[in-house]
Structure formats: C-alpha cells, structure tokens
Amino acid sequence: MHPTLFYGVPSGCSFGSIVALEWLGEPYRLCRIGMPEEVTGDDYRRINPIGETPTLLDAQGNAISESLAILNHIGARGIGRGLGFAQGTRDFDRLNQMLAYLNTSFFSAFGPLWYALEHGANGTDLEALTRYGAAEVRNVHAELEAMLGDKPWLLGEQRTLADAYFIGIARWTRYHKVLDRKDYPGLQRLFDKLEADPAVRFAHAIERQEAAHSNGGFTGHVTLAEAMAQG
Helix, strand or coil, X not given: CCCEEEEEECCCCCHHHHHHHHHHCCCEEEEEXXXXXXXXXXXXXXXXXCCCCCEEECCCCCEEECHHHHHHHHHHHCHHHCCCCCCXXXXXXXXXXXXXXXXXXHHHHCHHHHHHHHCCCCHHHHHHHHHHHHHHHHHHHHHHHHHHCXXXXXXXXXXXXXXHHHHHHHHHHHCCCCCCHHHCHHHHHHHHHHXXXXXXXXXXXXXXXXXXXXCCCEEEECCHHXXXXXX
C-alpha cells in the first residue's frame, strides 16, 4: 500500500506536506478532508483523535500526525535527495530547529487572526485580535527575514523540507492582509521562487480541484472510507 496523506481544505498547513511528497518522488495517495466539519467528524477522528490535518498513513498503515513529525518522516526517506539529513548530524539539527520555529512561532502568529475569522469576531474583540495578530505576524516575518539573510533557501544553498513548510503558511497573508511581504525582500524572493516551483503549483491545483500535473509520485485520490478500509 502506498502512503496516504490526509490534507485539509481550505488552505491547510498540510500544503507543505503535499509539496514535500512531490519533492520526494515516491508513490503516494491523497485524501481530501474538509475543514472544519469533516476534520472534526467521528470517522476522521478514528485516524486522528485530535481532529486535525495533516495525517499520514505510511505504507504499513501506521498513522503519523503533526506536520513536524510528517516532514521528518519524509525527510528521512529523502536524505539522498537532500530533503533531510541523518539524525545526529549538524544539518539535521539545523533543519529540525527551523521546522520547529515554523511549526510554533511562525504558525502560531496567525492564530488570533484565524480565530477572529473563523468565529465571526466583531467590535472590540475583532479589533483586539486583529491588532495582536498583526503585531505577531509582522514580528515573525522580521525574525525569519533575519534568519534567511541573503541565503537562497532557509537553510542555505540547498532546498529542504523547511521551504516546503514555509510556503504553506506564508500564503496565509492572502487571507489576513496585515503586512506587505515586499517589506521583507528576502522572504518575498523566497516566496516567489517557491510559488514558481512545479510541486507548489501542483499543490495549489490539488487544493482548488483543478487539473494537476504531478512531477512526483502522486497516484490519485482516495475517499476517507477507502483510506480507512485499507489502513
């Protein structure tokens, strides 16, 4: 059985895991999970009791949840492609550190803005959440801009899974217009380069349910029921 990635729509952070699987090039399947209804339903909670995406069912049917864990799993399979590094090496530690920053600080900065949008905040609550979220998002962009410097990729000369995870979160400024990425020229350069990447274009098309051409190992979609029966 090929691994199956359960990805959330619209615009889930699982986007980065789709990009990573494309870069890996090994066969995999996708299962589309609607948010918030389907992802919190009883059927999906049998796979992920927390009711969040992404989740990866590996080739043996074992479930792996949380983006950081999934990306490290993919990275371990993609060492030969430069996507990940052997545990115990300095490069592994650097990658894990960057993934952890993206998974905590960068991701979480958008939390107040998502809460305001998804819970219909208004009045003083909306004003407070927006002000706080905007400040957090600007702060993490400034921090990541400093980390990136003049490097072509987040970790340096080599593209890694950190870049795949970055693009899935960075695009959220399309929903939350609290900054102009052009104020962060390094991140704008990285964002534009990733948006032109075939794997990123593929992931966008998958989310939009448009014709999607895989340069990786995508073998097709399965329904949640089919994935559960084969998992």
